[in-house]
Amino acid sequence: MEDRIHMKISDRISKAPLFNGLPAEQIEKLAQICLDQKFEKGRELFSEGNEAKGFYLVLGGKIKIYKLSLEGKEQILHIFGSGEIFGEVPVFAGGNYPASAAAIEQSRALFFPRISFIELVSSEPAIALNLLGILSKRLRRFTLLIEDLSLKEVPGRLAAYLIYLGQKSPGLQTLELEINRTQLASLLGTIPETVSRILAKMARQAVISVEGRKIRVLDRKALESLAAGGKGAI
């Protein structure tokens, strides 16, 4: 029995982009050092400022990474799904987690302790290069978020998010927001009321049609020009 579970884990590990192109023995080693963890919806994995003991690889569910202001307002930095890693920043930069993490639905993740992982990376250039690629892409995504937050108004950010969702599952013309208005607002740096209002406005202008969390794009051109436009582009 134990063997079967074990096999499965190393299988999952080998499929993560981070560990692409690693020889089987390395994967096996990784499977030995990691912990398999489950989190119910709402459960917090770590808080900003916690000492970082390692990082996570998501096997299932959704984990949000977020910041809280003193008054408790939340800005979601990213929502990670299956195959993605998070919490790796302090593994290399040292110190504490720069943001908090919580499961927004029932989730499963592998935890890799810091020290054993650093040893592995030092001896395995392939992992290091994969990691460099992942961190670089993440930097690029953050660059985009910063750009959006400072140069675009909320309608532009929302339009950009819809387009991003559309690219994630091409072909489909009805896209499914997999998160509620509050989470979406937090991801866009605004509040649920504003999200509702803007969705309603876009629907009134026949750019999209909205039905709960299902959104159909009616006028792609208009959506794109909204997303591209800076402030005052409406």
Added chain:
Amino acid sequence: MEDRIHMKISDRISKAPLFNGLPAEQIEKLAQICLDQKFEKGRELFSEGNEAKGFYLVLGGKIKIYKLSLEGKEQILHIFGSGEIFGEVPVFAGGNYPASAAAIEQSRALFFPRISFIELVSSEPAIALNLLGILSKRLRRFTLLIEDLSLKEVPGRLAAYLIYLGQKSPGLQTLELEINRTQLASLLGTIPETVSRILAKMARQAVISVEGRKIRVLDRKALESLAAGGKGAI
């Protein structure tokens, strides 16, 4: 003559955090593959979307990394000074530069072509680990900027920036903004007028005193509480 210049370059390379702990032969190799470049004030090094052929190590001056909106409004992501690297994201993530770069004063930088550098990293885990550390720290800084942009109002961001400047040169109680109001505004995601107004307001409240680009912190506690406070904290 050539030798002396050459010696100097490898010397400069060995002092950059990225190349810490590298053996002399590797430094020498790096010195061979890089190009020594000078840029007058205002000169653009690359534009967002340009194909990335390599990255830069600053030897002197100041380089800003920025994004432009359609209307030409600028958000500065960071200003790099001596010893820092930039433009390394697409070297590993592939593709194009995600932002633009320009010199805000006369500057000098070494350019490292992508391909030769990747080869070196693959064979040299020490460089890879240094790079992972640098990218991780940069991610953390971006995390902070995102937090500031979405959870703090402009006075809070400005206060945080002043504190950050103070930490860069401890001891001194007069700090020198090394950039003009426009650049500062762009860095904080606002406009010069707003920066002026907030500086004036802080001075009126005896939190700081302002004289051109020289700022003296009069009430550190007040400044810190401004920086810590979220929206509506004034």
Added chain:
DNA sequence: AACAATCCTTGACTTAGATCAAGAAATTTG
């Protein structure tokens, strides 16, 4: 089915900060 608990939408109001404008100060250039 009926209840509670979220979640979503819409309206009235307020406000931080952007825009427009114009003069003062500082810096650069001939």
Added chain:
DNA sequence: CAAATTTCTTGATCTAAGTCAAGGATTGTT
């Protein structure tokens, strides 16, 4: 040094979006 250019400040106005509030729609629970 004077002229020209750039940078900084301050005031008046405008607007995107946040706050407060309350009703309607969904979802889950016993």
